[in-house]
């Protein structure tokens with residue numbers, strides 16, 4: 833998705849959503865850990881650091897003002913790239929131009945499924961970039977996820 837965006841725009845602001853969350857089933861990793869993973873992949877893919885910003889955005893309780901909340905954290909921008917229907921709706925209502933990228937084999941590359949495989953012990957490593965699987969293993973992130981959901985063997 834980032835490569836798709838960089839073919840169309842000079843710079844990207846990549847939002848790290850639900851940045852306040854970590855150690856949960858849907859967001860097991862801290863915003864900082866997610867930043868490290870993305871940067872490791874960007875470096876490996878040869879994407880220069882001056883073509884993207886990574887901005888962590890904590891959730892808020894009011895969907896209606898979320899797009900304005902995001903704008904408070906980021907430099908000015910031309911368009912929003914997203915596929916999440918709620919994100920698209922909220923930015924459209926806030927008057928922003930929208931770009932919807934294609935789905936790249938989304939049935940396979942799906943975070944919920946990848947986290948499920950980490951829990952059940954099925955092979956998940958090939959579904960993420962090598963830099964991401966090695967980082968997750970270095971912080972024992974798969975073990976963390978299993979402990980959170982109570983499926984750890986101990």
Ligand SMILES: Nc1ncnc2c1ncn2[C@@H]1O[C@H](COP(=O)(O)OP(=O)(O)OP(=O)(O)O)[C@@H](O)[C@H]1O
Nearest residue numbers: 833914915916934935936937938941942943944945
């Ligand atoms: N294969 C893909 N093709 C196109 N867009 C994708 C693809 N994978 C992820 N995305 C987009 O990237 C964003 C992050 O998706 P990802 O599956 O990593 O996490 P998520 O949306 O938080 O899902 P989950 O709820 O499963 O954790 C979403 O906006 C999604 O639409």
Ligand SMILES: NC(=O)c1ccc[n+]([C@@H]2O[C@H](COP(=O)(O)O)[C@@H](O)[C@H]2O)c1
Nearest residue numbers: 849850891892893894895898916918919
């Ligand atoms: N009210 C809110 O805080 C609000 C509204 C819409 C999206 N979001 C966040 O935006 C992100 C959207 O994620 P994806 O684009 O990866 O599906 C999530 O982290 C979600 O929590 C937050």
